[in-house]
Amino acid sequence: VADLIGADLSRANLSDTNLSGADLRVADLRRANLRGADLSSADLRGADLSGTDLGGADLSGTDLSGTDLIDADLSDADLSGADLSGTDLIVADLRGANLNDANLRGADLRGANLRRANLGVADLSDADLSGADLRGADLRGANLIDANLSGADISGADLRRANLGGADISSANLG
Numbered sequence: 019v020a021d022l023i024g025a026d027l028s029r030a031n032l033s034d035t036n037l038s039g040a041d042l043r044v045a046d047l048r049r050a051n052l053r054g055a056d057l058s059s060a061d062l063r064g065a066d067l068s069g070t071d072l073g074g075a076d077l078s079g080t081d082l083s084g085t086d087l088i089d090a091d092l093s094d095a096d097l098s099g100a101d102l103s104g105t106d107l108i109v110a111d112l113r114g115a116n117l118n119d120a121n122l123r124g125a126d127l128r129g130a131n132l133r134r135a136n137l138g139v140a141d142l143s144d145a146d147l148s149g150a151d152l153r154g155a156d157l158r159g160a161n162l163i164d165a166n167l168s169g170a171d172i173s174g175a176d177l178r179r180a181n182l183g184g185a186d187i188s189s190a191n192l193g
Contacts, residue, residue: 038076053091073111083121153193
């Protein structure tokens with residue numbers, strides 16, 4: 019298991035690299051290429067992943083709490099069971115990402131692209147999804163208690179069994 023705590027890997031090409039279980043706490047991975055990398059069960063708490071390419075990466079079971087993922091590309095990434103609580107995902111690209119059973123409690127997803135993402139049974143309580151694109155997203159059984167969905171596009175999203183108690187859906191496009 020790699021110990022890369024606090025490492026400066028900004029702009030590094032780590033595509034298709036096996037970093038499963040790696041300790042990358044507070045690492046600088048800004049604008050790094052991690053496309054297709056295996057980061058399953060890695061510890062990325064407090065890491066800076068802003069602008070990072072994580073398209074198609076395996077982040078299942080990864081601890082991403084408190085990370086900076088502003089403008090990151092997470093399209094088609096596997097984030098099932100990942101801890102993204104309090105994470106900054108402003109304008110992140112999560113198209114088609116698997117976030118099934120992920121913890122996104124209090125995450126900042128303003129303007130994020132979650133089109134066709136799987137958010138089934140995910141915890142999105144207190145998350146800010148204002149202006150997010152959730153068209154065609156799977157939100158079956160998701161916890162959206164007190165979430166901010168104002169201005170979000172949720173047309174075509176599957177909200178069966180979703181808990182929207184206290185959620186703000188003002189000016190949301192319900193299609």
